[in-house]
Amino acid sequence: MSPLKNDNFLRALMRQPTDYTPVWMMRQAGRYLPEYRASRKTAGSFLQLCKNPGFATEVTMQPLDRYPLLDAAILFSDILTVPDAMGVGLYFAEGEGPKFERTLREEADIQKLAVPDMADLQYVFDAVAQIRKTLDGRVPLIGFSGSPWTLATCMVEGQGGTDFLTIKKMAYARPDLLHRILDITAQTVTQYLNAQISAGAQAVMIFDSWGGALAHDAYGEFSLNYMQKIVAGLIKSNDGRTVPSIVFTKGGALWLEAQADIGADALGLDWAVDIGQARQRVGHRVALQGNLDPAILLSTPAAIEQQVAKVLASYGQGHGHVFNLGHGITQWTPPENAAAMLEAVRLHSQAYHQ
């Protein structure tokens, strides 16, 4: 592997000095880019983009080729690859979101649940290896997974179930069943992220997209505990380096103190929290990643610059900040507005790293 030419992202995750605040964008390879839409059309479906390492590499590289100011690449994939391998039968109907052939609700099905063979996810690890090779040391590559709670929600609720009532009913009426699902899913995610690391991922992120739906005490029991187990089980890279980990609970900024204690190197923040206040709350335990509201990218370059400057000023002097959106970039974002954000981050962040 080529040596890394830009390690600012990894350095910031480890709270080491950088000359500016590194930046990437959640869902940076996505529908807002015309080149992505063209690739998806060629591939035939979203799932084909994920399952074919050549396509995954192509779309992963697109934002990097368009925006030279990006400091990290992220594997193009989907959190639903794991439920798919665990047997729910993922498919994407044309023009619709993900669907599952089965849900995981019956006790007999839950007793049969097992960690899948990682060979069923080989296409993901092949994509990681091919992207690393294509990156050629330009920026680091982030691997990722959904959190156990988030993946369990997908499997229990099924497609379209976003009121969380089925899984929460299980949490309160049959916590033993839910803990079994979460335990097996956490083992699966640990193996999955470690296989991504072995294939070349230089940082890993756990997306706890639905953790924010939980009650405060249920969050610790059903989501955070299992992310802690995963973080504790992460391996080093093939060349012996520690692979930094980022944990991101969307809607979870009330619980940052607890998140900062699970051993992850960085926490993702959505836009609900002031990043300067978040920094005060977590102290020196973790780096912070975030947290511009992606809706701001629908406004004007002048407004974007002003809002970027506010986030940077709120974080303030010193290292340990990775600039990002507070959630994935929306498909309606004009690509030039993403460029305006990246330029504003580079322009305004240097003063905070002197």
Place this chain on the structure above:
Amino acid sequence: MSPLKNDNFLRALMRQPTDYTPVWMMRQAGRYLPEYRASRKTAGSFLQLCKNPGFATEVTMQPLDRYPLLDAAILFSDILTVPDAMGVGLYFAEGEGPKFERTLREEADIQKLAVPDMADLQYVFDAVAQIRKTLDGRVPLIGFSGSPWTLATCMVEGQGGTDFLTIKKMAYARPDLLHRILDITAQTVTQYLNAQISAGAQAVMIFDSWGGALAHDAYGEFSLNYMQKIVAGLIKSNDGRTVPSIVFTKGGALWLEAQADIGADALGLDWAVDIGQARQRVGHRVALQGNLDPAILLSTPAAIEQQVAKVLASYGQGHGHVFNLGHGITQWTPPENAAAMLEAVRLHSQAYHQ
């Protein structure tokens, strides 16, 4: 009007002593009750239940007749009555949610927006008066409105628009237009709540259902500021009493300190925050209302009792707590589970009021 026989709810809102923790349930007159479903069938539609004071009274009374342990009634209505009066053309298609004939996005439309004639909402005030008369002093009656930000979201996004991208784009690109909408809506809500008070509402609640979607600084600018104006403009009741106000931003527990400063008597809490920690954060400035996850009511009476006891213990000794769910009761709740919650509140709360 008959004298109030049970003023525990009003006393708790004013942080005065009570013998137990009073309780009501958001959306307590709702689809989980077979008698409600029967009334709705007779009325023909949800909107008819709202617009006909006789039906509104009938369904408001249903949970009180079923559950003698309820300490408050809440006007049966919908936050969309106000956007309807402001001209978006509300209607409910059979078997679907609310729809609007028009959205409020164009500058010319926004310039024409005006406070509606309260006579267009007379059916609401008639319902308040009829419910007060029917209650005959049994428990206090709560009036309510959506917050300006929440109502503006409905008007700008239109039906089904819950990604907030249109209104947030306006917030960042044309804040002057959004502030005009919010200002007129705040004036409207103030008049609307005051007319409910004149008709007999004994407490008022502002539902900021979508405030939690805002970024931390945008929340103050676009939601909280306008709720503050409304609270400052509330009148006293016809008999000269102060009418306590409750402000509830769903998903807004990060910002409780700011909410506690706007002059409301109580804050609503969803289940994301530990109520004991919330109490520490707001000190003696406000009472707190909440905050059991309504999904818990789908489990078992034993689990419900345990979770109710946890909320009460977390709030701890002393007054100023109104027990409630953290959001509306779901339609899938077995009515006997709601009874189990109410009984657990009465049973376990008395020890904290000695």
